[in-house]
Amino acid sequence: MPVRVVETSAPTQISGAHSGQISPPFCTLLSVGQAFSGTQNVSSLQKDEAWRVNVRIQGCDLEHGYLCGTMEALNVPMADTPVVTFWEGEIVDGKNYSFFTGKWEASSEDDIRHWTKFPSFSPFLCQVEVDGGKSLDLSNYPYIFMRWKEQYFVNVGTDCGLTIAGFYYVCFSCTDGSISGFYYDPNSSPFQKLELKSTNEGRSGFSFSSYELQ
Amino acid sequence: MDLLNRLASLDPDIKLKALREVKNQIIGNRTKKLAFLKLGAIPAVASLLAAAIAEADSQLKNGEVTIADKNSNYYNNNTFIQSAAVLGSFACGFDDGVRAVLDAGALPYLIQLLSNPDEKVVDAGARSLRMIYQSKLTPKYEILQDKKMEFLLSLLNSESENVTGLGASIITHSCETSLEQKSLSDAGVLKKLLGLLEGSFSQRDASLESLAALFRNNPEVVSKFVGQESGSALSSIIGLTKDRYPRTRLLACMCLIVIRNSSPFYLQDVGIKTKLLYLSLELLDDPGEVGDEAPFVFSSLIMEKEDLQKLAFEANALEKFSNHLQNSRLHPKRLQGILLALADICSKLESCRYRFLSLEVWNMVTNALTHDSAGVRTAACICIRSVTRSIKNLCAGYFMNEVLVIPLVQLLNDSLVSVQVAALGAISNILVDFTTGKSTFVQCGALKQLIQLSKSMESTVRLNALWALKNMVFLADDRCKEGIFMELTASLLASLICDHNPFVQEQALALVRNLIDGCISSVEYVFTENGIILDAVRKQLESTSKAEIGIQGMYVLGNVASGNEFHKEAVMQQLLPQVDNENQSFIIKFLQSNDSRLRTAAVWAIVNLTFPSSPGAFRRLIKLRSLGIVPEIRNMVNDPCLDVKLRVRTVLGQAVIFGDGLT
16 A cells, blocks of 8 residues: 655656465465555654555465565545555465565664564564574465565556555465564664454455466 | 379389489478478378289299399389488378378388388488388387387387387387386397497487386386496486487487486485476577577476476576577477476466566467467466465456466357367466456356356366356355356256266365355255255265265355254255165264364365254264264364364254253
């Protein structure tokens, strides 16, 4: 979800995927087509504020630790319509990506400061401090850690007064499909919290669709 | 025409002169070949050859040789040589010519020439046969049949360069099975071919090609070859990658790639990989046939290998192929090869697709969709299919534009199934569109064509048409879904679910699964026409042994079960054993499957049936317990698959809500 421009933002980078063999965590609740809704707290010293947010998973390539989708911010004060952005995610799987971001102006200290906000991260802290968690086997852990980086605005121009310079530290619960996240951008308010829940779009249960690329 | 009359002349001098004239006119001239072919020159020349052989045979039988016989011998030998040259020339690189030579029955006559005492005749026969054996149209030489191996070995042992070359060409043409490879290897052919690598350039080339045929997917033969000459055999081939002749370099490169693709023990290090990659790229600059074939050799190196695709990316292969693509006068074979090479580079890595799209040669690819050559059209579709795997660009709706979609849709009417299937592959990807593009696709009439193709007699066409429709229905809006369903109809969907081809069944089920996702009212689609779709789903789930069909079918039931009470009860009905002698629901076998994806899909259906906020959940839970389904789920509480385990716990957690009587 975009946040207000505070200062001139750096150009966004496109995340690259590295080759490698992995045994990725897989959860049907995080598969393509799944939808989530909740809020992002964008409070500043001046006022308390939260935007409603919808997320949809659109692509998933576990072999490359890749996930992508759209994020829709519903009640952005300065926008006439909901603002939709496209984001790409890096799944921390110990092979393609570690807990250390190594880019986007995030130092390993920034990384640890954010990851430790998730209670489910605590068992890994010691090891992550040593090697970023590269040696950890996360394939059977009921939480999936990710970084989501918005890449472009889908329905508004870049002159909309919003920035997508930062990125999210994300923790997904495989048990109930809930998502917690913290937005990180050195030029924005720290620790803006994202909280999303799996939605069943008016159904009494869970529905799943899929596509396959040839 | 006059020339053909002269071929039929009774005067041997006139006949020979006419043969020479035909030969000189057609060499390297496709237009002339075609013109003479249409005039019936090939059967005429084949008859001349047959008559000359018959005459020579009758002289041999008579024993005595007169002066007249000597004259006739002179004419016969020259007729052999010239007619063999004419027939070989017709067959060289010209499929219609090969077909006509074969139809004229010339092959056995040419083989007979190999037993002629005159070396020149043998040479001419061998040269001609080599041309014929370069074509795929030529019937397979059955290496394992009586005496055939013996004859082949006699060719390889000949002193004549053309005859040994013919032996190698026959192996290249006809050695396909591992048994044939092994038999040739056991008969000492590897050693013979290794010896030919030391011969003339023509022998080297023929040997390299036939070695590749012997090695392909046969690690045992590769190991046996590598062990030859105290282990120096491989170095002989590696040495030829520096040969002065580009064709020899290309064939050495191809042979080494076959070795590394066939055996995990040889040529796997980065050094040789890089060398082969750069060599195949460098050969692309050859203006002739070598350059035309180089992209295919390059593709065989990087196909399905992400590490090599990355290496190709770093070697600027995309730029190199793209630069060649900008040449508008490319030979169709080269154009086809370049498009396929680009497809292979972009097949796995997003970074490659991103770079390729930035090179601004996309319009060259879309132009190739309307090329005269079916091979080029197919290759263009495959290239587009590979590049459109970019989820990021699909999400941006980048590919859903008329320049790309209209020519692709037109290819759905192509006369060749292979082109139709390739076009459907690209369309399937483009239809995973998250913008408003799907309705654009419907508006251009393409939906009707897809639906028409889903009724094709060809199962690959049905399969791919359904695949495209499945992707189209994914997250489509209600209006789009309704339009698709109205055209498809419930009865067609039901019959496709029961198609005799299991891959078609799977795609049809996946289509229904997507159709009924989203807005809850879309669940109603499976209840139209008296629930014909739901009946078909149950029928397949009861009978299938294929996990993929079980998975898609269970997600259909799961999606229906996420609806209202009526929907959930309908799914309950499907789970009841339908056959009198059957006392177990099909879902039990899915819960016990070794495939965790199938177990997951099955448990999700139960999660939905027992979803706590629905009024009939308690009653259904009791029923599921009596059917043995809940006890089965209880056994799965420590399932090795995390996803299954968590869903099982969801079911048990929901059961707990209803209290003791339920467990």
